[in-house]
Amino acid sequence: MSEIITTETEKKTRSVAGRLPREFMSRFGALIGLLLLCSVLSVLSDNFLTVDNLMNVARQSTVNALLAIGMLLPILTAGIDCRSAPCSRSRS
Numbered sequence: 001m002s003e004i005i006t007t008e009t010e011k012k013t014r015s016v017a018g019r020l021p022r023e024f025m026s027r028f029g030a031l032i033g034l035l036l037l038c039s040v041l042s043v044l045s046d047n048f049l050t051v052d053n054l055m056n057v058a059r060q061s062t063v064n065a066l067l068a069i070g071m072l073l074p075i076l077t078a079g080i081d082c083r084s085a086p087c088s089r090s091r092s
Contacts, residue, residue: 025032042049 038048047053
């Protein structure tokens with residue numbers, strides 16, 4: 001009986017140990033990759049982590065953030081309107 005319990009316990013331990021890195025990477029893999037990319041680019045370039053560059057990135061992402069918030073509000077209030085997506089396209 002103890003052999004069966006040990007075997008089942010070992011199987012559970014192995015399956016959990018095999019799952020943990022996969023779950024960790026699926027949750028935090030993009031963040032780890034972003035931090036790694038930022039650290040490499042900051043070492044390779046003197047202009048990467050400057051105030052001017054960070055303000056430029058913030059200025060460029062403001063439009064996307066406002067569109068995302070504007071589309072989030074109808075979703076949260078359960079008034080999902082699919083017609084709002086074509087309005088976000090830029091006109092050329």
